[in-house]
Amino acid sequence: MSLRVAIASGNPVxxxxxLEAVRVTLGYDEVDAVAVEVDSGVPHQPVGDEETxxxxxxxxxxxxxxxxDADLWVxxxxxxxxxxxxxxxxxxxVVIGRSGEDGQLCKGESRTATFVLPAEIAELVRAGAELGDATDQIFGDKDTKRSTGTVGPLTGGVIxxxxYYAHAMVLALVPFRNAELTFPAADKDAAPVA
Structure with missing residues (x-):
């Protein structure tokens, strides 16, 4: 059994x-992950829950x-x-996919945990730097946003x-693991998915 997932980013992280979340949450061994480069429609460094x-x-x-023609869009x-x-x-x-017997589009959304940034990184971000660039500058690294992220060096590699993303992804997949239950429709004007 194979699943095709469109991931709206070329970032390998x-x-x-x-892939990890889809495999463990939905039980698919074969996942065809297709990266599609898209514009987020928000600044490169989103600020606040709403914008992010x-x-x-x-x-x-x-x-x-x-x-x-994908099965899930992430x-x-x-x-x-x-x-x-x-x-x-x-x-x-955010995950959009088909669920229920009628195959109507529904969505799952989840937010990661939060952690406080050190003042050195926060000052750079507040001055207009992207978080990854600020992290690279403070830790003397390169392209952490495509590897460990900021959370990596701050936790000493524990996370x-x-x-960090996989945990929230598992939670966003809840509607697709529980297709027999009712979750919000992907289109806010559409009827709920049963």
Missing amino acids: KRRAT LRGARNRADAALTLLP GLEGGVVERDGALECMAWV DRVA
Whole structure:
């Protein structure tokens, strides 16, 4: 049994997180993951839950438009959020797919855990740097957004960006693991999926 997944990013971290989550959550051994490059419709460094979620939704919707014959369409968007004077890192995951007997489109959404960024990174991000670039500058690394992410060096490698995203991806796949239950339709004007 094979599943075709359109991932709205060429980032290998997002691809690996999606593949791991789909395999363990939905039980597919063979997953054909197709990366589609799309514009998120939000700044390169989204700030706040709303903007970050909008970027993930835009990515999933664009993947659906570009590759309508896939089984799942995935958008992942990393962002930062201000809270109590600190800057925190987080990401949103959106999955669109067919569910239920009628095969109507539905969606699953989940947010990662958050963690506080050190002042050195936060200052660079607030000054306009992307989180990955700020992380590279502070830790003397290169292209961490395509490998360990910011979470990697900050946790001493205990959690990398793949694991960080995969947890939220598993949760976003809940509607597709439980197709006999009712979840929100992908189109807000459509009837709920039963």
